[in-house]
Amino acid sequence: MANKKVNKKADIQILDGNQAAAHGAKLSRVQVIAAYPITPQTPVTEKLSEFVEKGELNAEYVAVESEHSALTVCASASMVGARTFTATSSHGLAYMHEMLHWAAGARLPVVLACVNRAIGAPWNILNDQQDSISQRDTGWIQIYARNNQEILDSMIQAYKIAEAVYVPVMVCYDGFVLSHAEMPVETLSQEDVDQFLPPYQPHTILDPANPKNYNLVTLPNPRANSENVLCHGYMELRYLLQETLQNSRETIVKVGQEFGELFGRNYANMLWEDRLDDADIVIVAMGSLASEATVAADMLREEGHKVGVLGLRVFRPFPKSDVVKALKNSRLIVVFDKNISYGSEGATCSEIKSALYGSNVRAVIRNFIVGLGGRDIKARELTDAVNKSLPSLEEGALNNEYPEWICYI
């Protein structure tokens, strides 16, 4: 914390991931919270309700009757200028799907904590990342936390990013692995966070004195308004959302940099690099698995391999050029996915391959599907997967059509 600019004494608390998310929302001075209970997200909603009922957080807490309504409440409250928060998991996120598109399409800076959980059928309440990965194409920025400190820090950064670019942000963290695991977390002072995060300014004001219609039917082609000024068609609005996502890297890194300058933990990156400088074997993982992968890397280094870890912090926008730079020395890339794009491969593996196409990196890429529905992932299983992939370096096939699964089939 040597380069910390704020002078407040660090307050270290033992928090689980859900409490960290709730503290992050509270410190961000959210004004409207709407949520519906689902395991393993529920404690977030309870903690925030407690903050509101105790008078520690001046916010409207709306105990809605569904996740679809939760995100609708956030979207509409955001339209009138309130800072909004919701949290969900799994089926809840799937139920929000329509509104995820709507919030991004209307350019509303809602922040959502996604406590990653498997999706049925069959029922399973434990962790994987199929839920948020399935919402990849809804236009949201997605940030994945490796530990509880990152959950709290990312929540606060999420508002600053979202409100700068008018794109909603999903802060994702692994159910139970983080949500119910207690760790020391530095909670920031309100004064310091206020210094970092200015009040939200909506892009459109709903005022009878100057009435505006939000999200009218929009035609394929540009159309002139009553003053004969040509206005965007539907496709131009979609282009602008994509352009904003493309360019949001700059904002994400800048916000992470500012956060680091104030609080001593630097987030001026799209991904986490662990010993990549000399590594020719790289493990790629996202969320808490990126932490565990460092243990696997330690073990492999003891066996004499030069192994590093690439942890994906931001999945959307996908940091293609950062990935290419980080993997420039790699000969073998082993990508672990806690999701599966059925009929294809793990979603992060596809992204890595896509990023590397046309680059100078000519590495063998192997994809392993792990940890679905809460299946425990041991560091030894990660090292076994890397060892199993080593002969591919001699065999020469860069790519496998389909992933391997670490399971009993």
Place this chain on the structure above:
Amino acid sequence: MNLDETEYLLPGNRTCPGCALSLAYRHILKALEGQAIVTVPASCLTVLHGMYPITSVNIPCVNTPFASTGASATGLVAGLKALGKKGLSVVAIAGDGGTHDIGIQALSGAAERQTDFIYICYDNEGYMNTGNQRSSSTPLGTISGTTPILGKQQNQKDITAIMEAHGIPYVANANAAYPLDLYEKVRKAKAIRGTRFIHVFTPCPPGWDFPFSDSIKIGRLAVETGWVVLYEVENGIFRFTSASESIARKDHLRPVSEYLAEQGRFRNITEEQISRLQDRVNTRWNRYLARADAS
């Protein structure tokens, strides 16, 4: 009665000729005196509001997905409250598909939470914006796009009764053919806090298959036959209003068959179905008479 002279619904909108929704909406907005934010799901009203970047409505409006109207209103109310903004009514306006069917969960949730807003359901008894398919507000015996030959085999849902069962401070039944009664009901609702629900009967010439010039005639016939009853329930007190009040005094309803006969949508209705509909109207009418007496 002095209506607000300002027009919030401007000429040149995209509704069909004879659209009763246009007429109703004009009076609703006048009653609100423009001091409102409206939220609208997918519906004929979306069409009325126009296409970007031009709108025919001079009032702040939020378009929201089909199932979400009650929740959207909740969000607007929560947001305004959080920001300390006062003096604006939040008004949700949806069709019968968006209210009785896909939107009932969000509406019921908002009403249970006693959300401070006005919900107006304009009821054209079917999915008219998508070209006339049956909804749970489509009457027994109706020919529609999804009941094309046999007609609908089930009765309508009584949405006003469902909303009253939420224990909200104000519910009312209105009819676009009685715009001043509708206007008064919106004015009254505007002054009350909590969830207020107004059901507005809006005859639909193309969907119901009657001449464009006959929307008012059909609307009036509906009241005169007891198919639609104009009433309000304020804090549990039932009261007939407007034409239904005088009909109740005389206790004379015209036969429902006169109403049905004017509309092509009932062309395949059976005598048995007509008799069932008449029984339904009679039963409901007697229930209302008893409630009015008790109030």
